[in-house]
Amino acid sequence: MNQYDVIIVGAGPGGIYSAWEMMRLDPSLKVAVFEKGHPLERRKCPIDGEKIKSCVNCKTCAIMSGFGGAGAFSDGKYNLTNDFGGTLYEYIGKKKAMELMEYVDQINTSHGGQGTKLYTTANTRFKKICLQNGLHLLDASVRHLGTDINYVVLKNLFAELENKVDFYFDTEVEHVSTDGSSYSLQTAAGTFTCRDCIISVGRSGSKWMETVCRDMDIATKSNRVDIGVRVELPAVVFSELTDELYESKIVYRTQNYEDLVRTFCMNPKGAVVAENTNGIVTVNGHSYENPDLQTNNTNFALLVAKHFTAPFKDSNGYGESIARLSNMLGGGIIVQRFGDLIRGRRSTQKRIDEGLVVPTLAASPGDLSLVLPKRIMDGLIEMIYALDKIAPGTASSDTLLYGVEVKFYNMEVSLDENLETAHKGLYIIGDGSGVTHSLSHASASGVYVARRIAAAAQ
Numbered sequence: 515m516n517q518y519d520v521i522i523v524g525a526g527p528g529g530i531y532s533a534w535e536m537m538r539l540d541p542s543l544k545v546a547v548f549e550k551g552h553p554l555e556r557r558k559c560p561i562d563g564e565k566i567k568s569c570v571n572c573k574t575c576a577i578m579s580g581f582g583g584a585g586a587f588s589d590g591k592y593n594l595t596n597d598f599g600g601t602l603y604e605y606i607g608k609k610k611a612m613e614l615m616e617y618v619d620q621i622n623t624s625h626g627g628q629g630t631k632l633y634t635t636a637n638t639r640f641k642k643i644c645l646q647n648g649l650h651l652l653d654a655s656v657r658h659l660g661t662d663i664n665y666v667v668l669k670n671l672f673a674e675l676e677n678k679v680d681f682y683f684d685t686e687v688e689h690v691s692t693d694g695s696s697y698s699l700q701t702a703a704g705t706f707t708c709r710d711c712i713i714s715v716g717r718s719g720s721k722w723m724e725t726v727c728r729d730m731d732i733a734t735k736s737n738r739v740d741i742g743v744r745v746e747l748p749a750v751v752f753s754e755l756t757d758e759l760y761e762s763k764i765v766y767r768t769q770n771y772e773d774l775v776r777t778f779c780m781n782p783k784g785a786v787v788a789e790n791t792n793g794i795v796t797v798n799g800h801s802y803e804n805p806d807l808q809t810n811n812t813n814f815a816l817l818v819a820k821h822f823t824a825p826f827k828d829s830n831g832y833g834e835s836i837a838r839l840s841n842m843l844g845g846g847i848i849v850q851r852f853g854d855l856i857r858g859r860r861s862t863q864k865r866i867d868e869g870l871v872v873p874t875l876a877a878s879p880g881d882l883s884l885v886l887p888k889r890i891m892d893g894l895i896e897m898i899y900a901l902d903k904i905a906p907g908t909a910s911s912d913t914l915l916y917g918v919e920v921k922f923y924n925m926e927v928s929l930d931e932n933l934e935t936a937h938k939g940l941y942i943i944g945d946g947s948g949v950t951h952s953l954s955h956a957s958a959s960g961v962y963v964a965r966r967i968a969a970a971a972q
């Protein structure tokens with residue numbers, strides 16, 4: 515009963531699209547999915563803004579874990595590009611990676627996402643405007659499902675899968691081992707075995723992934739973390755860009771240090787949210803496709819990439835320490851007006867209340883300069899002034915900065931061109947592999963491995 519052909523660990527996009535493709539290609543395969551979080555309909559963050567205002571450190575974070583993974587309540591922006599979102603193309607080639615992302619887009623648009631808009635940077639005039647102001651707009655097409663439609667797509671995929679695949683929710687996989695021909699997975703519900711094992715545990719499973727790699731002697735490397743803030747401003751300030759492109763990934767090289775600063779995860783008319791990864795509260799954002807649920811603000815992250823060289827190896831530890839500092843000072847997320855930051859003073863509730871931008875997240879007014887290293891802070895300020903040239907109003911005193919936003923990169927696991935480890939039949943996909951950092955790349959990696967396993971089973 516506890517024996518399967520394939521076990522997938524993690525029901526995020528990587529795991530879901532992998533299961534879906536495997537069932538399409540070979541419904542006779544006996545497949546199980548283990549997920550430490552809840553089924554989709556039971557995922558509910560207790561923060562209601564009234565009784566519970568900040569993170570209460572649930573056993574599993576409903577935002578990060580459960581069916582749909584970290585992507586379930588995301589803005590559902592599927593970026594179809596090799597320019598960012600992961601390095602899947604380094605393993606499988608650019609053409610294949612694009613084909614798979616387009617295939618995932620077809621699945622989404624035939625499971626509730628039909629009618630949603632595909633934006634593209636091709637031929638946009640903003641490329642030139644950005645270049646004229648020292649900014650570089652990256653190429654991409656983006657399908658914006660929105661948090662609401664993303665939920666519908668996930669619900670539809672689950673409805674198709676639930677009778678074909680065994681789902682074990684609220685069941686964390688604690689340990690993986692191999693006897694050379696099969697894999698044993700230990701959980702609180704017992705030990706399960708399989709011939710092929712796909713691990714797709716995302717960012718929330720990053721610590722666990724490290725232990726698996728250590729125990730099974732799988733090589734890893736890690737040297738990057740992105741640190742910054744989430745910017746929130748009136749939607750009209752960015753509307754020219756967001757109306758045409760929805761999300762623009764813009765990169766700036768700072769004059770002082772020649773560091774790269776970039777915009778990330780843009781949410782027109784969206785809301786800023788807190789997220790909890792392994793007990794550390796950081797900031798993120800999302801937005802809805804449904805106009806009734808939209809706000810008057812747009813938010814996006816501004817991130818500075820930090821690469822470390824020997825002897826320092828723990829780039830995520832560095833990011834966590836900065837996030838912990840903000841949690842210590844603010845009890846969670848800190849919010850500061852740009853004008854207060856420039857004037858060298860903390861924001862207070864009174865100053866925020868008097869400002870023109872109404873915050874969409876209840877965060878503690880404070881001073882981000884006490885949290886972020888000067889070099890990072892200087893880069894963020896430079897970029898805000900650079901963005902002000904293409905979207906006047908960005909550098910307004912009332913623009914809100916929430917901190918900190920940290921983009922942790924899972925350590926990169928040593929994999930071959932099949933996304934297989936040195937252990938035959940053990941695949942590591944999605945964000946947990948360090949190869950992908952986005953919905954589309956994670957999903958594409960799931961489809962890729964599913965096809966290989968289904969073909970081998972024929």
Ligand SMILES: Cc1cc2nc3c(=O)[nH]c(=O)nc-3n(C[C@H](O)[C@H](O)[C@H](O)COP(=O)(O)OP(=O)(O)OC[C@H]3O[C@@H](n4cnc5c(N)ncnc54)[C@H](O)[C@@H]3O)c2cc1C
Pocket residue numbers: 523524525526527528529548549550551577578579580581582583584585586587588589590591592593599685686687688714715716717718719722779787789798799800943944945946950951952953954956957
């Ligand atoms: C608020 C938010 C907004 C985002 N918005 C976007 C966006 O608009 N566009 C975009 O491209 N990306 C976005 N992202 C990132 C995107 O969600 C991830 O890149 C994507 O979900 C990665 O998919 P994954 O399957 O690799 O991992 P995940 O989605 O993280 O799923 C991994 C799953 O594995 C489970 N798990 C972990 N460890 C174990 C274990 N030991 N046993 C069992 N289960 C385990 C977790 O509970 C989780 O459900 C956003 C992320 C967040 C948090």
